[in-house]
Amino acid sequence: MYNIKTFNAIAPQGLAEFAEDYVINESDTPDAYLIRSVDLHDHKLPENLKCIARCGAGYNNIPLDKALENGTVAFNTPGGNANAVKELVIASMIIANRNIIDAATWAGQATAGADITLRTEQQKTKFNGTELLGKRLAVIGLGHVGSRVANAGVDLGMRVTGYDPYLSADAAWHISQNVKRAKTLDAALHNADFVTVHVPKNAETTGLIDAQELQVMKPNAVLLNFSRLGIVANQDAVTYLNNGRLRKYITDFSDDQILGHKDVTIMPHIGGSTVEAEINCARIAVAETQEFLETGNIRNSVNLPNVQSPFTSAFRFTLIHQNVPNMLGQISTIIAGEGVNIENLVNRAKDNYAYTMVDTNDLSAEQQYYLIDKLNNIPTVTRTRLIKNRA
Template identity: 80%
Template sequence: MYNIKTFNAIAPQGLAEFSDDYLINESADPDAYLIRSVDLHEHVFPENLKAIARCGAGFNNIPLDKALENGTVAFNTPGGNANAVKELIIANMIICNRNIIDAANWAAKAASGADITLRTEKEKTAFNGVELMGKRLTVIGLGHVGSLVANAGLDLGMRVTGYDPYLSADAAWHISDKVKRARTLEDAIAKADFVTVHVPKNEETIGLINADVIQAMKPKAVLLNFSRLGIVDNAAAVQFLQKGTLRKYITDFSSDELIGQDNVILMPHIGGSTVEAEINCARIAAQEVQTFLETGNIENSVNMPNIISPFQSQYRFTLIHKNVPNMLGQISTIIAGEGVNIENLANRAKDGFAYTMVDANDMSQDQQYYLLDKLKQIPTVTRVRLIKAS
C-alpha cells in the first residue's frame, strides 16, 4: 500500500488514476507528493518521501538538490498544458492585431442613447486591424508548446520560422515540414512580425531576449513571453516600446518595469489555467508516480535521468547515488556476494547523481533484508528500494 499526499487542488480525474493500492491524504508519512504551485524550498521532506510530481511544466517551486539529498525523484508533466498555452498565444496575437481590448473598452465607455449604433459604426474605423494571414511568426523553442504554436500559425496562413538548437528527434516529428528552420537566433527574428518564446528557464536562457536581440528585430514587431520570467529582459522590452520600435509586448509574467506601460498586455500566469490542462497534468503526474513506485522506471524527471527498463524478474533493487567511479562494481559485488544472480542491470547518470536498477530472481527474505541493509551502507547512496513484481 502506497500513500500519496496532495498540495493545492489536484483534479479529481487525476487522483482517480491511482489504483486501490494507494491511499490519498491518509498518512503523515507519504511515499509521494502531488503538487501544483506550493513552494517547497523551506519544506522539510519526510525521510520516506520517494517522489514529487508537479502537475505542470514548471518546477521552480521544487528544491531539486534538496530532494536528491533526500533520495526523492522530482517529476513534471511536460505537454499536459501545451494546448492551453498554444490557444492563449494565438488568442493574444489576434487580440493584438485586431485591437480587441481597445475596441471593447471604447464600446463599454461610449455614451448610451439613440445614436449609439450610429456612433459605433462611424467610429469603428479607429480600431481597424490587420489579419494574421501572411504575417511572419517566429517560434523560439520547439518543444511541446512551441511545436503546437508553430503548427497553429501555419493553419492560420502565417509564414512560420522555428529556432531550437536543442531540438530532439522526438520533438521534430511533431513539427510540420513547412516550418522554416533557422540556424541562429538572429536569423530567426530578423523578419518576424511576431516572436514568441517557449524555452525552459536555465543558465543559458536567462536574458536570452536582451536589448541586442530586441534591437535586431523587425521594427514594429510584437514580442510574446509565456515561458518564464527572466528569459526576456523586461527593462529592455520597455525601452524599445517607448522608442516605438517594438509594437507590443505580451506576457503573463509581471514585473515592476511593466506595470502601467503603454503597449504592454500583461495578465496573470494563466497559460495552463484551463479545466482540461489541469486534468491532463494531474493524470500524467499520477501515472508517473505509479510507474516509479511500482517499477522503479523514471520518465519526465527533472532531477534524475530518465530510464525505462522492462521489469521481468521477481525483484528489482533501485538505488539513487552519487555519480562517482566504481559504484556499479560495489553494487554488483554486494549482490553477487550473497549468491544472488543479477538478471539485468540498468544505469543512467545526470550531473552529480546516478540511478541504478538491478533485477534478480530467487531471493529468500533473509537475503532481501541483508542486501537492503548492505546497499544502504554504501556512503554515496541516498536511497535504496526493493520492489517486488506484482
C-alpha cells in the first residue's frame, strides 16, 4: 500500500488514475507528495518521503538539495500545460497589436444614448492596430512551450526566429522548418517585433533580458514573459518603456516594479490555468509517481538523472547516493558477499548525486532485510529501497 499526500487542488481526473493499492491524504508520513504551487522550502520533509511530483513545469518551489539529502526524487510535468501557455502568448500578442483592452474599456465606459453608434464610429480610429501577419517573432527557448509558440507564429504568417543553445535533437523534430535558428541571443532579438521568453529559471537565465539585451531590441518591440519572474529584469524593462525604447511589456508575474505602469499588462499567473492543462499535469504526475514507486524508474526528474530499465527480475534494489568513486564497487561487493547474483545493474549520475538500480532474482527474506540495512549504512547513501516485481 502506497500513501500519497496532495497539496493544492490536484485534478481528480488525474488522481483517479492511481491504482487500487494507493491511498490519498490518509497519512502524515506519505510515500509521495503531489503538489502545484505550495512552497516547500521551509517545510520539513518526512523521512519516508520517496518522491515529490510537481504538477507543472516550474519547480522553484521545491528545495532540491534538501530533497536529495532526504533521499527524495523530485519530478515536474514538462509539456503538460504547454498548449495552454502557447494560447495565452498568442492571445497576448494579438491584444498588444490590436489595442483590445483599451478599446473594450472605452466601449464599456461609453455613455448610453442615441448617438453611441455614431460616436463609436468616429472614435474607433484611435484604437487602430496592426496585424501579426509578416511581423518578426523571436522565441527564446524552444522547449515544450517555446516550440509550440514558434510553430503557431509560423501558422499565423509571422517571420519566426528561435534561439536555444541547449536544443535537444528530439525537440528539434517538433519545430517547423520555417523557424529560423539564431546562433546568439542578440541575433534573435535584433529587429524582432515581438520577443517571448520560454526558459527555465536558474542562475544562467535570471536577468536574461536586461538593459544590455533591451538595447539590442527595436524601440517599438513588445516583450512577453510567461516563463518565470526574474527572467526579465523588470526595472530595466520599466526604464526602457519610460524612454520609449520598448512599446509594451506583457508578463504572467506581478511585481512592485511594474505594477500600475500604463504600458505593462500583468496576468495573474494564468499561463497553465486551464482545465485541460491541470488534468494533463495531474495525469503525468501520477504516472511518474507510480512508475517510480513500483519499478524505481525515474522519468522527468529535476534533481536526479532520468533512468529507465525494464524490470524483468524478481527484485530491484534502488540507491540514491553521492556521486563519488567506488560506489558501484561497494554496492556490488555487499550484494555478492551474500551470494546473490546480480542480473542487471544501471547507474547514472547528475552533478553531486547518482542513482543506481540493481536487479536480482533470488533473495531470501533474511537476505532482503540484511542487504537493505547494509546498503543503507554506506555513508554516502541517502536512501535504499527494495522493490518486488508485481508482474
